[in-house]
Amino acid sequence: MPSAFIASPSWETARPAQTASSRRSAGASTAGEIDSTITPAAGPPEPTERDDALDALGELADHAEGATDLFVNGAAGLWADYGQGAERVEGWTLGDEAVRALAVRLIAHGGRHIDEATPAVDVRLGGGVRVHAVLPPLSTRGTLISVRIPRSGHGTLADLHGAGMFDDRAHDVLIHAVERRENILISGAAGAGKTTLLAALLGCASPTDRIVVIEDLAELQITHPHVVSLEARQPNLEGAGGVRLDSLVREALRMRPDRLVVGECRGAELRELLSALNTGHDGGAGTVHANSLDDVSTRLEALGALAGLGAAALARQTVSAFDLVVHVERHASGRRIGGLGRFALVGDRLSVVPL
Known part of the structure; x- marks a missing residue:
């Protein structure tokens, strides 16, 4: 050498x-x-693992394919990054309680629990998909959800x-x-x-x-x-x-x-x-x-x-x-x-x- x-x-x-x-x-x-x-x-995992993980994203699933990251900022809306920076997804809305329920469901799908005692949690879904969620009061403007999606x-x-x-x-x-x-x-x-x-x-x-x-x-x-x-x-x-x-x-x-x-x-x-x-x-x-x-x-x-x-x-x-x-x-x-x-x-x- x-x-x-x-x-x-x-x-x-x-x-x-x-x-x-x-x-x-x-x-x-x-x-x-x-x-x-x-x-x-x-x-690497079979493609079906990744597909199942994307399906488990619920209200986010329709915007997951092709994205590298998804961001839910409370009731303010959804942002998606398809490789050229995060852009707001027009027309996508959820209320504060619905966003919190989505976060709880996604974290549970990854085998963990999120609540006031543990208000910030990171989990791995199938196919390398990662979900991070933060609840109020750590988040000052509603529940935050960040999803990292590996490319297919x-x-x-x-x-x-x-x-x-x-x-x-x-x-x-x-x-x-x-x-x-x-x-x-x-x-x-x-x-x-x-x-x-x-x-x-x-x-x-x-x-x-x-x-x-x-x-x-x-x-x-x-x-x-x-x-x-x-x-x-x-x-x-x-x-x-x-x-x-x-x-x-x-x-x-x-x-x-x-x-x-x-x-x-x-x-x-x-x-x-x-x-x-x-x-x-x-x-x-x-x-x-x-x-x-x-x-x-x-x-x-x-x-x-x-x-x-x-x-x-x-x-x-x-x-x-x-x-x-x-x-x-x-x-x-x-x-x-x-x-x-x-x-x-x-x-x-x-x-x-x-x-």
């Missing part, structure tokens, strides 16, 4: 990342004992390339990264296409690879013969029974993953993922929210602080763990890769060197 950084003279303090091959000799992390639920996932026919990397998400150069970089078992971090804003791109990349992995996915709510739809997934569990009303992402990362290490994937890094799980990727686990991946390629390092420092990592320690571990950073953006014309980079150390702080 070539040197991990391309640095100009102004980057004289930048140091190259530990390569994928050099990490393999570092050994494997040990995992803690926890009680978790492991859900096998043999490739989970796009391959070739599909995304053909749709213009990235050019030929970026396509080659991505393919080589998967083939060389590089660890990849995908950044971007909500709805920018991080999950879509990650699933497409993992679909390019060798069919002999065992992919272990850890998510807060399972939504990655990966077309691959050997995928298993772990899903975090929220605590009950008494605050008991919760299983966090960082615990699931440790559990996943007991499952001999060929590729370890964290759907989204938000806090303490970042520390566990960095530890795993630095101790012989190549071909891994994760996503993180960030506004630009330049902002990724700042975002990781903030998450590292939540995980108890100082900026210098976070920087060294990140440079060694990840081989490639991919930033995706959402525009009116569609989703695009906005930049590719490598992590580097500038002094003792983390930075991203664009490719």
Whole structure:
């Protein structure tokens, strides 16, 4: 594998990342004992699962096909995003009580309960459809419902390339990264296409690879013969029974993953993922929210602080763990890769060197 950084003279303090091959000799992390639920996932769900989930949306179902997101803002109406930004659905109305009843029904369909004691709940329906609901008084203007809908026919990397998400150069970089078992971090804003791109990349992995996915709510739809997934569990009303992402990362290490994937890094799980990727686990991946390629390092420092990592320690571990950073953006014309980079150390702080 070539040197991990391309640095100009102004980057004289930048140091190259530990390569994928050099990490393999570092050994494997040990995992803690926890009680978790492991859900096998043999490739993407059948189309009927997605169809059933869309039918379960009730009053929203007629506007779900082709949409990526649906938003109900109390009695103010419905907004739908068909790929070019949210637009109000003219003529769609429900009263406050009807919107609340819809939220209660959708959350119950996902196996949970929403009321004044638990006024904000996130659930997963079939086929990767996600529903989030918030009741008053947390919501100041009626019940809010947000629905995230994965696109039908989970796009391959070739599909995304053909749709213009990235050019030929970026396509080659991505393919080589998967083939060389590089660890990849995908950044971007909500709805920018991080999950879509990650699933497409993992679909390019060798069919002999065992992919272990850890998510807060399972939504990655990966077309691959050997995928298993772990899903975090929220605590009950008494605050008991919760299983966090960082615990699931440790559990996943007991499952001999060929590729370890964290759907989204938000806090303490970042520390566990960095530890795993630095101790012989190549071909891994994760996503993180960030506004630009330049902002990724700042975002990781903030998450590292939540995980108890100082900026210098976070920087060294990140440079060694990840081989490639991919930033995706959402525009009116569609989703695009906005930049590719490598992590580097500038002094003792983390930075991203664009490719």
